[in-house]
Amino acid sequence: MTEAQDMARRLHDAHDTYKEQTFTHRRFKHRDIIPVLDSLNGKGPLAISQVGESLEKRAIYQVTAGTGPNKILLWSQMHGDEATATMALFDLFNFLKAENDGFDSLRQAILSSTTLYAVPMLNPDGAERFQRRTATDIDMNRDALRLQTPEGRLLKKLQQTLKPLVGFNLHDQNPRYSVGKTGKQAVVSFLATAYDPARNVNDVRQRSMQLIVGMNRVLQQFVPGQIARYDDEFEPRAFGDNIQKWGTTLILIESGGYAGDAEKMTIRRLNFVAILTALTAIADGSYKQERIADYQAIPENGRGLFDLLIRNATVVRNGKPVTMDIGINRLEVNADSARTFNYKSVVEDIGDLSTFAGLEEIDANGMTLLPARVHTDVIDSVADLRRLDLVALQREGITVFRVRRSKKDNFPPQPVHLLHEGKLPARPLLLGQVPTFLLKRDNQVQYNIVNGFWLDSPMNGAGKVNGVAE
Secondary structure, eight states, X not given: OOHHHHHHHHHHHHHHHHOOTTOSSSOOOHHHHHHHHHHHTTSTTOEEEEEEEOTTOOEEEEEXXXXXXXXXXXXXXXXXXXXHHHHHHHHHHHHHHOOSSSOHHHHHHXXXXXXXXXXXXXXXXXXXXXXSSOTTSOOGGGOTTTOOSHHHHHHHHHHHHHOOSEEEEEEEOOTTOEETTSOOBOSEEEEXXXXXXXXXXXXXXXXXXXXXXXXXXXXXXXXXXXXXXXXXXXXXXXXHHHHHHTTOEEEEEEEOOOTTOTTOHHHHHHHHHHHHHHHHHHHHOGGGGOOHHHHHTSOBEEOOEEEEEEEEXXXXXXXXXXXXXXXXXXXXXXETTTTEEEEEEEEEEEEOOTTOEEEEEEEOTTOEEEEOEEEEEEEEEGGGGGGSOHHHHHHTTEEEEEEEEOOTTOOOSSOOEEEETTOOOOOSOOTTSOOXXXXXXXXXXXXXXXXXXXXXXXXOOTTOSOOOBO
16 A cells, blocks of 8 residues: 555544534535634634625635645535535644644645645535525536626636635536446546647646546545546636636546435545645645556546436336336435425436446336325325325335325325325326336235335435425
């Protein structure tokens, strides 16, 4: 194991020591980070200042640390619903102010060689709604030329005035990206953004590639085969591409998905390790020994995953059996002022999906897809479901209920599919519909699919299965 890999392992194992306990889920708000920033100000090498303001007058803060000549700019939550790296930055701040923990020499090397400028939650208005765009409804990452958002103007101002050597552009990506065509989920993806349509490589972009090679190498020991490289097609409106063009080495880190980690706590830890690995390589210059070819060898993101892939199901069409694969995706629906969410799943694709993979898969060979049964009674409200023996009804294939009032804030723990009174369930199987149906073999229910989840799935935790009311 190389020295960098050994250090990364130590940081990974020690992460809980620095993990900011305020953030137990990724849907926190601007008001949640303010007291944490206040508590950090003046601690160790950290200094907090307000550097801007969002459209809706929320303060945007900068955390600075270090006295070294190499200026580093880091920003997170340019997209308001991409919060994994914001948590990791606060963990980094806790690491930087710690002492006598076995990492003093590493910390001193970083702080004496670099000056860090970190902007956690660049888009606080988007974070308030847990949405990608700013309050102007503009995607800030497509505003680098027109600069119509105050947040975008701030980011360009910081880059132009600080003139940092390296910038870290920290994002979340669709959790259904795969690593090439391997069928493995891309847990983290990197990108050394292009600065021109020809995707040329100058010294500035080469540095991005070299730093990514080192981060990829250390993360492979934690999630082997699950690191990818984002497509580097030049996007003339994007900040990453333009900042690379403006002379700052730009590293894009995209947090994808990891099995059983809906709140991305595992990927938060990987961000922490990756960023500290890169900062160390900048401090000691070791990145200069890395080869561009090793960056280009990282597999590109693929689009080959569904949340649930059902293979070889028999669906009756016009009285004739047809063999189909069914690709289902589970989409988050904001609830509780965007602090929590439920799922609403959709049938994304049907047909021959043999070139795709599923994060969960069912082999339905020999099984026939049939409609779920609808409960005979119309109930007044969701609360009344609790008076029924839902487990017994599920065994009979009854998971669809008609309700007069279907407010989605009081679901029972068991999966159910709600219909407004008078509405009938759509005939399965249709593209875009909520996937609620049965898979039967010899007239026996083998799988009971409700809102894209099968009842015995390990993914049915946290009470988030129910999010559908039609």
